[in-house]
Amino acid sequence: MAVQATEKDVINVEDDHLDDSFGNPGLISPDKEDLSRLLTVPFSGRIVGGMRPGKKIIVMGIVDVEPDSFNVSLTCGRGSEKEAPQYDVALKLAARFTDRQFLRSARVSGKWTEEEASIAYFPFIPDQPFRIEIHCEHQRFRIFVDGHQLFDFYHKVKSLSSIDTVRIDGGLHITKLG
Template structure:
């Protein structure tokens, strides 16, 4: 995937070159996350999609010993939007309850953190420690901004 940073005020925007690029996407988040800061992800959920994941990580760590402040995992076949935190490689309790699933196969989407409210999530790792964003799975991206 080819991505290029685009200046956008005090934030960084990644315009994904070409339409509907495949993932994984991984990038550093400059500065710190706060209530006033917004993360926007624009993409498309393919018709064949089962699940995809967006992780906001702490100090750039993923995997068995990783720290993921916010794990968002739409599981379309289960009709669930899983949210969780991983601290030192150990997952916390999943949150799954939503009245409707905001992602559907074959439809475009835009995620705005601190924009339109889709769900509430109590931070288990301070948001100001988040410094990485990773997106992987059955999804295509056209734009990421933070």
């Protein structure tokens, strides 16, 4: 069941407390509500302090039984997708099941970069769990799925600290976030 995330559903993600449990002190609910309800898709959560070299984002979840696609994005700002989007997207990871592609792109000053597509294999299986790790380095993001490094994505948004929001949508269920 998909539930629309609201502003009160935002969870802060803090880097030094990455853990594989809902008891993770880095995950802070503004209302101290049940975290499983807050990890609904579509999801939007604040990255405390923005990104910087050495920081990583971990998304754990389960792919839907009959998925079409899902996206994980790191953005600058928290504008609504329904409004004319004005914020930059530092990294958009798009898993497309119809053609088994794991694409990445960015949007800077309102313009999308060309999608990068080459990967050795498609790492996602319907109705199966996964773990995506996005490691921020000085010049690039390194993306790992289930412990395997799949690719690097060189920064298009140069101000790393302005990358302050993680957004997740599509055919998946989030189980843990850190």
